[in-house]
Amino acid sequence: MAGPTYIADPEGTVLGVELDGLTALFHAPSGMTHIVAPPAPQILDALREGPADAAELLRRLRVHFEFGDDEVIHARLDELETAGLVRRA
Amino acid sequence: MRHKLALRIGPVGFRIGSAWRAPLDALAALYAGYPEPEDGICDFTVRLEPERPWRRLIRPSVAIRGDYILPDAAPLSFAHALLAAEMGMNLQMALGHKSCLLLHAATVEKNGRALIMTGESGAGKSTLAALLGERGWRLMGDEFALLHMESGTLLPFPRAISLKNGAIRVMEAEVEASRFGPRLIGTPKGDIRHLRPNEEAVARMGEGAIPALILFPRFGETAAVRGVGAAEVFMRLTQASTNYVALGRSGFEALTRLVKTIPALAIDYPDAETAIGLVDDFQRELAA
Numbered sequence: 439m440a441g442p443t444y445i446a447d448p449e450g451t452v453l454g455v456e457l458d459g460l461t462a463l464f465h466a467p468s469g470m471t472h473i474v475a476p477p478a479p480q481i482l483d484a485l486r487e488g489p490a491d492a493a494e495l496l497r498r499l500r501v502h503f504e505f506g507d508d509e510v511i512h513a514r515l516d517e518l519e520t521a522g523l524v525r526r527a
Numbered sequence: 528m529r530h531k532l533a534l535r536i537g538p539v540g541f542r543i544g545s546a547w548r549a550p551l552d553a554l555a556a557l558y559a560g561y562p563e564p565e566d567g568i569c570d571f572t573v574r575l576e577p578e579r580p581w582r583r584l585i586r587p588s589v590a591i592r593g594d595y596i597l598p599d600a601a602p603l604s605f606a607h608a609l610l611a612a613e614m615g616m617n618l619q620m621a622l623g624h625k626s627c628l629l630l631h632a633a634t635v636e637k638n639g640r641a642l643i644m645t646g647e648s649g650a651g652k653s654t655l656a657a658l659l660g661e662r663g664w665r666l667m668g669d670e671f672a673l674l675h676m677e678s679g680t681l682l683p684f685p686r687a688i689s690l691k692n693g694a695i696r697v698m699e700a701e702v703e704a705s706r707f708g709p710r711l712i713g714t715p716k717g718d719i720r721h722l723r724p725n726e727e728a729v730a731r732m733g734e735g736a737i738p739a740l741i742l743f744p745r746f747g748e749t750a751a752v753r754g755v756g757a758a759e760v761f762m763r764l765t766q767a768s769t770n771y772v773a774l775g776r777s778g779f780e781a782l783t784r785l786v787k788t789i790p791a792l793a794i795d796y797p798d799a800e801t802a803i804g805l806v807d808d809f810q811r812e813l814a815a
Contacts, residue, residue, distance in 0.1 A: 453776065455783040457757035464779035470778060471765060473758055479631065 441492050442527040444515060446485035452523070454479055466523055477503070481514055482523060490527045533564050535731050537673065539624070540564025541616055547573040549610035550589070553784050553813040555673040557687050557721055561731055567687060571623055573615035575608060593619050607714050613689065613721065614719070620671060620684070621769035627673040628774060628781045631767045634667040634681055635659045637810055638737035641681045643672050645767045650745035653696040657722060659672040662803060666728040667736065676774070676781040679788075684804055685728040687721040695720045697799065739813050741791035744802060748795030752805065755791040 446452075453464040461479045463472045477499070482517040484490070492511050499505045518524040530545045532555055537652040539563070539698075546549045546602060589611040590604050603611045621629060632645035633656035642664075644652040652741060653669040660666030669681040675682055690698055708721035723729075723800065749772065755763075764782055765771050771778045792809070797804035 453778075453779060455787070457783070457786065459762055460758040460759065462761055462779070464776055464781055466776060469775050471771075473762060 440506050441512075443489045443491050444485060444495070444519070444523050444524045446482050447488045449486055452481075462496075463523070465523060470522065472521055472523065474523075477505070477510075478514060478518060481511070481518065485524060512516065532685060533567070533569055534561045535564045535732070536556050536561065536616075536686045538627075538669070538682050539571065539620065539684070540569040541619070542569035542572045543575070543612055543615070545608075545612075546577055547575070547608065549607070550575055550612055551621055553561070553609045553708060554612050555743045559723070559724055562732075564609070571619035573612060575611055575615070591695045594623055603714070607711050609708060609721065610711055610714055610719060613687065613771060615671060618688065623740045624673070624770065625774075626677075627675050628771065629767060629769045629777050630672040630674065630764055631670070632672040633669045634672045634683075635664040635682075635735075636667055636683075636736040637664050638814065640744060640810075640812070640813065641667060641736035642740050642806065643681070643738060644653050644742045645672070645764070646742055646743050646745060649746070650744050651694075651796075651799070651802070652744055653688060653762040654697060654799060655689065655806075657690065657694070657698055657746060658698065658701065658803060659806060660724060661726060666724045674738070674781055674785060675735065676777050679734070679738070679781070679784060681738050683728070685724040685732050687723055689744045690720050690722055692717045693764075698722055738810055739784060739790060741786075742806070742809075743791070745793065745795045746802075748797065749797040749803070750797060751802050753793050755793050757786045757791075760791040781788055 447467060451466045455462045463474060480499060480503060482493055487498060492515060494503060496511055510516050530548050530551045532543045532551045534541055539746060543554060546790045571781050572593055575784045576592055589605055589608045595614055630645060631653040632643050634641050634643050635656055646652055655668055656669045666685055668685055669683050669688040673682040673684050702722060706723040743755060761782060794805055
């Protein structure tokens with residue numbers, strides 16, 4: 439069974455600045471600032487290609503990165519959803 | 528208001544009104560030599576009022592009012608009215624200033640380059656800034672660093688330095704008596720005595736400086752220096768800012784630009800002389 443499909447806010451509404459390997463993100467819709475570690479920024483970038491479920495996201499990420507197993511992507515998506523940086527379609 | 532005083536501190540014009548004359552006399556003496564607001568325009572108004580109308584004369588206590596207020600701000604005793612005026616000015620800045628990112632930090636300058644010192648209350652940044660201001664640095668401010676968001680420069684905000692407890696004696700040994708306000712005993716923050724910055728700090732209050740180094744000083748430890756990563760600096764400065772959230776995207780851009788462009792160090796120091804030695808060493812390294 440396919441899992442939930444996720445959406446990220448479009449580019450331009452989230453501002454990212456890399457700071458020593460971490461990334462500070464300003465999320466304009468909420469006005470909140472987040473500091474995130476890889477692979478969170480990469481997941482957000484991959485989601486900007488369009489809504490995707492975890493399996494599709496993994497496929498996109500593995501084009502550019504060596505990516506771990508499915509559990510990692512689920513855990514990171516849960517965190518990003520809690521932070522309000524991704525939401526379910 | 529029965530009594531009024533207007534003065535400029537750095538880029539900000541203040542109007543202070545009071546139901547009593549004495550606090551304004553004390554404030555005028557403390558800020559002797561400060562200019563009037565530019566073109567007579569005041570950015571903020573602070574009002575010192577009796578908690579209830581009849582309390583102006585009977586057991587007076589001072590409530591701080593202004594354009595921006597904290598609903599639960601407790602009134603201060605009349606003996607501490609000068610502190611009330613200072614707190615009122617700080618509050619208006621912290622909540623109302625819009626063109627600068629405000630950091631709860633002390634700043635000093637030498638050769639056009641500024642040092643930002645921030646840390647928890649009691650870390651000694653005020654004392655350190657006050658001492659550096661008498662030892663070849665220009666004091667820009669002991670309470671707020673004003674990072675101008677468009678230009679990225681720091682603007683001075685040389686209000687009176689609020690010395691607490693042990694720091695009072697340290698500065699009394701350093702500076703002539705005429706620059707001190709009255710000693711306020713038993714305030715909610717302990718004993719407080721205000722110190723007027725020196726003539727250079729007042730004369731150059733319109734002159735900004737380029738940020739060069741961020742320091743996180745910590746008093747009471749063996750002397751030590753360590754680098755602090757940009758992400759940690761960013762996080763600590765968002766916490767040290769009074770208006771970061773209110774400024775939104777422009778605050779984020781100004782702060783990330785600052786932490787990406789200048790180094791940051793945490794210093795532990797056992798006494799003020801050691802700290803001043805370390806700061807002078809950093810300054811020489813930056814200038815080299």
